[in-house]
Amino acid sequence: MGRSPCCDKVGLKKGPWTPEEDQMLLAYIEEHGHGSWRALPSKAGLQRCGKSCRLRWTNYLRPDIKRGKFSLQEEQTIIQLHALLGNRWSAIATHLQKRTDNEIKNYWNTHLKKRLTKMGIDPVTHKPKNDALLTTQAGSNYSSSKSAANLSHMAQWESARLEAEARLVRQSKLRSHSLLATLAAAGSSSATATSLKSWSPSSGINVHVDLESPTSTLSTALPGNPISSSDHHEDDRSPSIPHMFEFIKDVSHRQHDDESDDWTVCQLAADHHSSINDHHNHHINAVASGGTISCGSSMEAGGWTLNNKESSNDDVAEEGFISLLLCDSSTAGGGDHQEHGCSSEVNNNSEVSGGGGSGNGKNSSNKDSSENNSGSTTTTTTNEHEYYEDKNYWNSILNLVDTSSPSPDGDTPIF
DNA sequence: AAGCTCGGCAACCGCAATATG
DNA sequence: TCATATTGCGGTTGCCGAGCT
Incomplete structure (x- = not known):
């Protein structure tokens, strides 16, 4: 689809937004709504492309955005939904009110993924890495853990x-x-x-x-x-999606053995089973x-x-x-x-x-x-x-x- | 105090999907 | 039906501040 880039026009500003620009965008949208993003910058007097304006509004200026530290429950939700949906940040954001997909994505990449990795959990499959290793070693049909991870996610989701x-x-x-x-x-x-x-x-x-x-x-x-x-x-037909909950249960046990991280998946598991x-x-x-x-x-x-x-x-x-x-x-x-x-x-x-x-x-x-x-x-x-x-x-x-x-x-x- | 490294996050890029004429 | 415009989305980049040496 031949689509010309929206940000390649000469003279359009890029980079961080200034408070003045924010104010201009905010004022315009409050008064007129965003309407066509393409047309917005000129109408609002901004030297930005429409896409940049939309992103700024969506990820920062919107009044219904919650900023700041993620709560434990938000973390739990992200992990669970990521196990279900993979990197579908917008879908995950739908279930986290006031959080943008970009924020969730950043938080995942900078915090949660690392924590899972640190705990020996594959952040892609949400399974303990040992499991993936064993599966591969056991003569699985998958040629690699990576492909297995991808297939696992797709299969889990689609099947469920x-x-x-x-x-x-x-x-x-x-x-x-x-x-x-x-x-x-x-x-x-x-x-x-x-x-x-x-x-x-x-x-x-x-x-x-x-x-x-x-x-x-x-x-x-x-x-x-x-x-x-x-x-x-x-149960014989159950999708593999429950793996993530099984995994959570596993982690809840292993947490007793590993107290090094104050972030506790076991809390998640406990809540989960309690609510069950x-x-x-x-x-x-x-x-x-x-x-x-x-x-x-x-x-x-x-x-x-x-x-x-x-x-x-x-x-x-x-x-x-x-x-x-x-x-x-x-x-x-x-x-x-x-x-x-x-x-x-x-x-x-x-x-x-x-x-x-x-x-x-x-x-x-x-x-x-x-x-x-x-x-x-x-x-x-x-x-x-x-x-x-x-x-x-x-x-x-x-x-x-x-x-x-x-x-x-x-x-x-x-x- | 200066330089370096690293982590966090805002913003950008480009593709895909959808809408429109 | 097709071409183009617009929007949505996920991956990636680069800036900036904090911490370390």
Whole structure:
């Protein structure tokens, strides 16, 4: 794509910004908004390229930026999300309110990566380096630890992503089918059944099926309970994403042997496991394009709503998916999943989520404007970096699931 | 006190994705 | 549909201050 560099014009200033320039940019944006970044410098009287202005605003001048030392919880969140997402700093920043991707990236490179390395942990794979070594020595298919690391990350992410998505869709479909059956049995009109049957996340059909009530027979008696134990006893298919939590657990033990670093991963692990055991109110929100699937207030209750919306809410989708991944990870070690809420350090992070945390003043921003839902242990709303980019994405998954035998035990051979 | 080294961070670079005409 | 403009993002650079010799 032939694109001329924006900063190659003669006479444009580069380098550090002066307070005067900051003031000019700030004043202009406060009054007019940034509009087109390309046009902004001339309008604001700045001898800068638009890109430089945008970066300055995004990384420094924005009023909703938190600066200063990272808290332990923020560090934990970064590490966890990095294990999940790799170097996708913007995605990670979405879950760290008031922190920019650049700041997180810098902090990772200058602090966290070194600490992990120092502790004998591969900052790429988030596994103890010995493990990687053993894997390689044991005749792994990977030719090198480096390639293994890369593949590991990609495979972990993709596998977990696909499985989570498929599970969401499968479960929502089971819900829908079960509801259909129930409605049919109850003598519901065929028209209603038809409309429900034709529901798809992207259909845009204005049908609101509320299965949220824990006391509803629909919610409690359906075999396709989305968080049913049968559905979650799929450890043989579990993605490798839980490695990071296993690793954290390992580190929590080894921390007892290595007290040299005041920075403690064991704290992270402790919090994690604590929340596994204690959390029963975690919400999973996942939005298919045009439709909301939310696992409601209680896993045990199997609360489950399908909210078909005109406009998609992709930011919630991402948040929900991250939550789902974390939740999935937390349960990968076996056991009764209904007993496990999502650990989600991200969402329990008082710095990050509203759950009993500090104010987290909400701000309008073009980035990182995650919203905390008051009273909810989870849900923040994010604004960008969507993983569900394709309008037909969920339809494709639905079709994929459709072609598979819809087994109630959730062993649909999707992968 | 001067010079050197190193770490932290703001800013830049360039590619990719997306929007627009 | 294509070309171009714009924006987003991740990697990298270089400045600056703190600490050390």
